[in-house]
Amino acid sequence: MSSNELSVKFWGVRGSYPVPGKETNHFGGNTSCLEIRANGHIVILDAGTGIINLGNKLVKEMKQNGNSVKNPMNIHLFFSHTHHDHIQGLPFFAPAYFENCTLNFYGPKSFSHSLHDILANTMESHFSPIELDELNSKINIHDLNESDNFSFSKNSPTPIITRGNGGDTVKSKDLIVSLMRNYAHPKIGTFVVKAEMNGKSIVYATDTEGYIGGDTRLTDFSQNANLLIHDAQYDVHQYSQMQGFGHSTYEMAANVAQAANVEKLVLFHHDPGHDDARLTEMETKAKACFANTAMAYEGLELTF
Numbered sequence: 001m002s003s004n005e006l007s008v009k010f011w012g013v014r015g016s017y018p019v020p021g022k023e024t025n026h027f028g029g030n031t032s033c034l035e036i037r038a039n040g041h042i043v044i045l046d047a048g049t050g051i052i053n054l055g056n057k058l059v060k061e062m063k064q065n066g067n068s069v070k071n072p073m074n075i076h077l078f079f080s081h082t083h084h085d086h087i088q089g090l091p092f093f094a095p096a097y098f099e100n101c102t103l104n105f106y107g108p109k110s111f112s113h114s115l116h117d118i119l120a121n122t123m124e125s126h127f128s129p130i131e132l133d134e135l136n137s138k139i140n141i142h143d144l145n146e147s148d149n150f151s152f153s154k155n156s157p158t159p160i161i162t163r164g165n166g167g168d169t170v171k172s173k174d175l176i177v178s179l180m181r182n183y184a185h186p187k188i189g190t191f192v193v194k195a196e197m198n199g200k201s202i203v204y205a206t207d208t209e210g211y212i213g214g215d216t217r218l219t220d221f222s223q224n225a226n227l228l229i230h231d232a233q234y235d236v237h238q239y240s241q242m243q244g245f246g247h248s249t250y251e252m253a254a255n256v257a258q259a260a261n262v263e264k265l266v267l268f269h270h271d272p273g274h275d276d277a278r279l280t281e282m283e284t285k286a287k288a289c290f291a292n293t294a295m296a297y298e299g300l301e302l303t304f
């Protein structure tokens with residue numbers, strides 16, 4: 001991949017909980033995790049169990065690159081939110097155990113807890129043999145605000161963080177990461193994340209429930225994106241039982257893709273109850289709503 005390209009690889013595509021087994025072998029059973037590469041940077045979206053295989057690959061890369069304490073591998077991990085299926089791989093993310101690695105976490109705080117405290121609580125000794133603050137890697141933690149923009153230039157391992165609407169980010173040669181606060185997910189909401197470079201863009205909208213007529217804020221945020229990755233956990237029959245759970249149907253995802261004039265739609269956060277046969281059937285129906293649609297599967301890699 002040339003450093004002018006924006007690429008994304010899917011390491012975990014499942015919602016709620018992991019479902020290993022032969023019925024889910026094609027699409028994969030690991031929970032949410034994506035790897036974005038651009039401008040020489042490594043940006044990870046969510047730390048479901050998919051991050052475990054990604055971490056093993058990154059350790060190999062670290063060894064090949066000869067990373068050291070003085071020249072660490074810098075990894076930037078954005079959390080859409082902190083539900084289990086978006087954090088449960090973190091204690092098993094191998095780079096976290098290497099001094100040669102700097103981990104930068106970006107995610108939501110709550111009224112009463114910082115992101116550090118939220119993550120540290122999940123790795124407290126009752127739940128984990130190794131606590132967050134005992135990990136060998138250097139860890140920097142940033143509480144996200146909706147108006148934060150991150151500009152990753154070629155020459156710096158850390159982004160410049162600014163506040164505001166981001167201005168004319170679209171033509172930037174830097175990798176720009178920006179956010180939309182999404183309220184259509186129970187209790188804590190989520191962050192929708194956009195990665196842009198050289199006029200190309202990828203939008204990651206997981207754990208969101210659509211609205212009748214489409215989510216207009218998300219439509220604006222995703223306008224003309226090359227890729228929209230959208231929650232599509234349910235089919236329409238399931239949705240009638242699950243309204244308010246904070247997930248979408250493929251029709252809802254297609255409505256946003258259409259209205260936002262995106263190039264490609266990838267359906268994500270598959271229901272753990274849907275096996276490969278069911279997802280293949282849903283994919284065919286979804287293509288009838290928006291032609292350039294694909295179901296996310298582990299190993300899918302797209303470059304723009």
Ligand SMILES: [Zn+2]
Pocket residue numbers: 015016032083085086207269
């Ligand atoms: Zn989820």
Ligand SMILES: [Zn+2]
Pocket residue numbers: 081083185207
């Ligand atoms: Zn969730």
